[in-house]
Amino acid sequence: MAATAESLERKEKLQGIGCSRKRKEDPRFIQGKGIYVDDVKLPGMVYGALVRSPHAHARIKSINKEKALALPGVITVLTADDLKPLNLHWMPTLGSDVQAVLADEKVGFQLQEVAMVIAEERYIAADGVDLVEVEYEELPAITDPHKSMDPDAPIIREDLVGKDEVGHGKRLHDNHIFTWEAGDKDSTDAVFDKAEVTIKEEILNPRVHPCPIETCGCVASFDKINGHLTVHMTTQNSHLVRTVLAMLSGIPESKIRVITNDIGGGFGNKVPIYPGYVVAIVASIVLGRPVKWIESRIENLSTTGFARDYHGTAELAADKEGHIQALRFNVLADHGAFNAHVSATKWPAGLFSICTGSYDIPTAYVKVDAVFTNKAPGGVAYRCSLRVTEAVYLIERMIDILAQKLNIDKAEIRRRNFIQADQFPYNTSLGWTLDSGNYGPALDKVLKAVDYEGLRKEQAEKRAKGELMGIGISTFTEIVGAGPTKACDILGIGLFDSCEIRVNPTGSAIARMGTQSQGQGHETTYAQIIATELGIPSDEIQVEEGDTDKAPYGAGTWGSRTTPVGAAAVTKAARKIRDKARKIAAHLLEVSEDDLEWDVDQFRVKGVPDQVKTMKEIAMAAYSNVPEGMENGLEAVDYYDPPNFTFPFGAYVCVIDIDPQTGEIKVRRFYALDDCGTRINDMIIEGQIHGGLTEAFAVSMGQLIDFDEEGNLLGNSLMDYFVPTAVETPHWETDYTVTPSPHHPLGAKGVAESPHVGGIPCFSNAVIDALSHLGVTHVDMPHTAARIWKKLHELGVAK
Amino acid sequence: MSKTQVNFILNGQPVEVLVEPRELLIHVLREQLLQTGSHIGCETSHCGACTVDFNGESVKSCTLFAVQAQDAKVITVEGLVSNGELHPLQQAFMDEHGLQCGYCTPGMLMRSYRLLQENPDPTEAEIRQGISGNLCRCTGYQNIIKSIQKAAAVINESGHDEAKSA
Ligand code: FES
Ligand code: FES
Numbered sequence: 001m002a003a004t005a006e007s008l009e010r011k012e013k014l015q016g017i018g019c020s021r022k023r024k025e026d027p028r029f030i031q032g033k034g035i036y037v038d039d040v041k042l043p044g045m046v047y048g049a050l051v052r053s054p055h056a057h058a059r060i061k062s063i064n065k066e067k068a069l070a071l072p073g074v075i076t077v078l079t080a081d082d083l084k085p086l087n088l089h090w091m092p093t094l095g096s097d098v099q100a101v102l103a104d105e106k107v108g109f110q111l112q113e114v115a116m117v118i119a120e121e122r123y124i125a126a127d128g129v130d131l132v133e134v135e136y137e138e139l140p141a142i143t144d145p146h147k148s149m150d151p152d153a154p155i156i157r158e159d160l161v162g163k164d165e166v167g168h169g170k171r172l173h174d175n176h177i178f179t180w181e182a183g184d185k186d187s188t189d190a191v192f193d194k195a196e197v198t199i200k201e202e203i204l205n206p207r208v209h210p211c212p213i214e215t216c217g218c219v220a221s222f223d224k225i226n227g228h229l230t231v232h233m234t235t236q237n238s239h240l241v242r243t244v245l246a247m248l249s250g251i252p253e254s255k256i257r258v259i260t261n262d263i264g265g266g267f268g269n270k271v272p273i274y275p276g277y278v279v280a281i282v283a284s285i286v287l288g289r290p291v292k293w294i295e296s297r298i299e300n301l302s303t304t305g306f307a308r309d310y311h312g313t314a315e316l317a318a319d320k321e322g323h324i325q326a327l328r329f330n331v332l333a334d335h336g337a338f339n340a341h342v343s344a345t346k347w348p349a350g351l352f353s354i355c356t357g358s359y360d361i362p363t364a365y366v367k368v369d370a371v372f373t374n375k376a377p378g379g380v381a382y383r384c385s386l387r388v389t390e391a392v393y394l395i396e397r398m399i400d401i402l403a404q405k406l407n408i409d410k411a412e413i414r415r416r417n418f419i420q421a422d423q424f425p426y427n428t429s430l431g432w433t434l435d436s437g438n439y440g441p442a443l444d445k446v447l448k449a450v451d452y453e454g455l456r457k458e459q460a461e462k463r464a465k466g467e468l469m470g471i472g473i474s475t476f477t478e479i480v481g482a483g484p485t486k487a488c489d490i491l492g493i494g495l496f497d498s499c500e501i502r503v504n505p506t507g508s509a510i511a512r513m514g515t516q517s518q519g520q521g522h523e524t525t526y527a528q529i530i531a532t533e534l535g536i537p538s539d540e541i542q543v544e545e546g547d548t549d550k551a552p553y554g555a556g557t558w559g560s561r562t563t564p565v566g567a568a569a570v571t572k573a574a575r576k577i578r579d580k581a582r583k584i585a586a587h588l589l590e591v592s593e594d595d596l597e598w599d600v601d602q603f604r605v606k607g608v609p610d611q612v613k614t615m616k617e618i619a620m621a622a623y624s625n626v627p628e629g630m631e632n633g634l635e636a637v638d639y640y641d642p643p644n645f646t647f648p649f650g651a652y653v654c655v656i657d658i659d660p661q662t663g664e665i666k667v668r669r670f671y672a673l674d675d676c677g678t679r680i681n682d683m684i685i686e687g688q689i690h691g692g693l694t695e696a697f698a699v700s701m702g703q704l705i706d707f708d709e710e711g712n713l714l715g716n717s718l719m720d721y722f723v724p725t726a727v728e729t730p731h732w733e734t735d736y737t738v739t740p741s742p743h744h745p746l747g748a749k750g751v752a753e754s755p756h757v758g759g760i761p762c763f764s765n766a767v768i769d770a771l772s773h774l775g776v777t778h779v780d781m782p783h784t785a786a787r788i789w790k791k792l793h794e795l796g797v798a799k
Numbered sequence: 800m801s802k803t804q805v806n807f808i809l810n811g812q813p814v815e816v817l818v819e820p821r822e823l824l825i826h827v828l829r830e831q832l833l834q835t836g837s838h839i840g841c842e843t844s845h846c847g848a849c850t851v852d853f854n855g856e857s858v859k860s861c862t863l864f865a866v867q868a869q870d871a872k873v874i875t876v877e878g879l880v881s882n883g884e885l886h887p888l889q890q891a892f893m894d895e896h897g898l899q900c901g902y903c904t905p906g907m908l909m910r911s912y913r914l915l916q917e918n919p920d921p922t923e924a925e926i927r928q929g930i931s932g933n934l935c936r937c938t939g940y941q942n943i944i945k946s947i948q949k950a951a952a953v954i955n956e957s958g959h960d961e962a963k964s965a
Binding site: 022023025026027028029030031032033034036038039041122123211212213214215262263264265267296297518519520521683684686687688690691692693694695717718719723725726727729731732 | 819821822826829830833834835836837838839840841842843845846848875876877879880885889892893894896898899900901902903904905908926927928930931932933934935936937938939940941942943944
């Protein structure tokens with residue numbers, strides 16, 4: 001049926017899929033009425049502050065609380081000894097390990113949690129922290145993961161001595177956590193042995209931190225009378241948290257309510273469960289009063305969810321024309337003092353095996369060894385899926401190095417290796433089935449937009465004059481949307497997601513999901529999907545997340561899983577409702593269901609344009625006049641278990657100039673083309689791309705969580721840790737192609753992480769391209785002016 | 800610790816609070832006066848989430864003791880709406896997608912509010928410089944800049960400028 005002007009008008013009014021409607025969450029944010037965790041104030045609430053270790057590795061000889069307890073306003077001081085009788089001094093991590101809630105006889109990283117002071121006021125709690133006296137006996141620390149498995153290395157985790165596994169197979173040393181492999185080692189080695197060309201490079205993804213502007217925190221409130229525990233918390237995954245809390249505390253899950261209202265940015269930082277949350281909960285259980293714990297910025301940067309610290313040795317084998325024949329990546333992963341790495345049970349190295357990228361690489365082998373060091377635990381996915389940035393960084397750097405070695409243009413070598421459009425669905429040599437892609441046209445579009453040939457000419461001219469100009473390319477493929485429950489679970493729980501929709505008698509609707517927005521605008525995009533599927537204006541659809549008492553169970557928002565998994569659940573729940581609505585319409589119109597067709601917001605009898613029932617009329621009938629044998633009401637729940645991940649891709653070009661005397665880098669241009677399949681709201685997608693590119697810029701140009709040999713963190717405030725301001729941040733140019741996912745009900749893929757994942761290698765490739773004529777094949781991030789200046793000195797460029 | 804009485808004008812209304820001399824203005828605004836629009840991202844004057852308008856200047860309210868506010872005129876994001884109408888900056892941030900998680904937004908709005916009074920028609924470079932004390936992790940600033948430019952145009956055309964409380 002052709003769309004009439006009248007039906008187009010009705011469609012427009014819905015503000016559904018494909019329209020850049022304004023965000024439903026903004027009115028509260030622009031008026032200062034968001035509710036973030038530190039805005040929660042409950043009657044009788046007290047405050048917790050943590051005493052932390054100044055040492056990276058030490059034995060605790062004694063803790064003296066007397067002076068703190070003597071301070072007026074201090075209510076109690078909790079240590080591991082107080083938690084022991086409740087069996088709450090250790091907690092499970094999301095990486096199949098355990099972590100000390102409060103240090104149990106020993107600390108393993110600087111600023112580890114040792115005690116919590118609870119006081120009537122925030123300032124008094126902080127004063128109390130200064131009065132707790134802890135005596136330590138310092139132990140030698142390990143901060144270089146390459147030394148973790150030395151025969152005489154000090155043992156970091158005495159609690160694990162004698163255990164030959166931490167959830168992921170055999171350990172080789174007391175400081176070893178696991179070995180994980182994928183691919184075929186023997187055939188990979190065989191290809192390398194006889195290859196015409198091989199290259200090898202040590203490539204580090206340094207330790208960084210997602211650093212959302214809001215730190216982590218919670219308000220725990222235990223009701224002693226009915227045994228209910230309510231926790232307001234900065235978490236990207238409230239349901240998983242509730243399950244862990246139930247396992248940990250023995251309180252039935254039905255009596256635990258985790259509430260997350262607004263979150264001030266997450267980027268992976270707010271996935272794990274941190275000791276501060278648990279101690280605040282225990283304190284509330286003990287005291288019967290609400291306890292608030294809010295991290296300071298220094299605590300946030302020093303102790304919660306770092307990312308990366310992946311030390312790679314990457315190799316490619318190819319023929320002389322640059323066709324890659326095999327890939328071999330070995331990684332040493334620094335997980336810090338506890339394995340709090342967020343990973344699905346079967347994927348201790350996350351989705352690192354996506355490292356064959358956009359390329360048709362017939363043979364591959366990867367191996368990741370994870371070790372303990374005396375650094376903060378973590379290994380979160382900083383605006384990416386688990387270990388995908390690390391993987392994409394290695395392949396996108398390596399293909400550049402191969403091009404350099406063979407003197408092939410860096411765009412051309414990518415074209416030669418691309419998986420072709422007709423090869424999809426494509427099975428990679430490391431076991432993934434890429435759902436859809438069309439890489440060549442995307443790259444061509446970008447090269448044309450930036451006049452790539454012109455840029456290369458200009459670069460040649462500049463080089464002749466001693467100037468340093470770099471052109472970086474990245475043609476990445478991501479893997480997002482964890483994930484099929486047959487392949488992915490956390491703590492035994494599958495990574496499906498959920499949606500429940502209820503249509504009210506007057507035709508408005510409320511929908512609840514198991515995901516959690518941290519600024520991505522779920523209230524808006526989910527409402528748009530339902531609007532299109534059900535013909536209800538998106539303004540009349542109330543979307544709620546982040547309250548475990550209300551929303552159906554879901555694994556939360558991380559790893560760009562909201563669109564691939566959550567939005568699919570939304571779509572399918574809406575379609576269940578539409579199926580029921582069709583039955584009701586048939587009943588009202590006294591025709592068979594087959595005689596009806598859906599038209600924007602109504603069912604009508606085919607060929608009889610004035611015989612219609614609008615969604616509004618159907619909604620009312622659902623509560624008053626349903627066909628015989630049908631239940632009243634108009635609602636549905638869907639738990640969506642995706643058949644596969646989705647594989648968004650993109651082509652990016654970055655142009656930079658380096659000042660040969662100061663090492664300063666100026667980003668002249670950054671052009672990003674993304675393909676995330678079907679687009680729900682262009683405005684929001686663009687916003688996500690801008691944000692992700694800016695975080696990529698931050699990582700590649702300045703972020704670093706660094707330590708000295710004793711395990712002292714070198715710089716843990718915003719004075720030292722690089723968060724770009726508007727001045728440094730480049731201007732972004734965006735573009736897109738649309739290659740829908742064949743298995744997603746809307747054809748949509750995830751998007752918010754692509755710019756981060758694809759952007760980081762693009763910047764590095766540009767920086768190294770600027771130096772490539774000087775024989776440089778690789779320089780590790782971050783590319784700060786000081787580090788580049790040093791490099792230029794070594795090269796004899798800067799005088 | 801002994802407390803001191805402090806009087807100042809908050810969003811056009813006189814307020815009186817009893818504070819410890821060491822208490823930071825941001826804590827008093829949020830905890831005592833319950834104006835939780837201004838946020839805390841660092842407490843070390845780096846992030847700008849706590850930015851308020853203080854006697855006609857942008858000030859990071861974690862940098863001031865509350866006692867320093869005696870007799871001051873303070874405007875927070877809660878004071879931007881006048882006569883029930885959004886300030887053109889608020890409207891523009893919404894129209895141009897100048898916010899995502901919203902955490903930096905109140906500080907960003909208050910800084911932009913003062914910026915446009917200092918420089919009613921700023922260039923992109925001047926805006927970038929002008930908001931460089933305010934960090935945003937979500938937006939990459941591009942749409943914030945667009946929002947400020949749009950608000951500037953609206954204000955210059957209509958003459959709307961002051962918040963009700965100014
Ligand atoms: S909280 Fe005041 S500048 Fe960060
Ligand atoms: S919108 Fe999230 S920090 Fe700016």
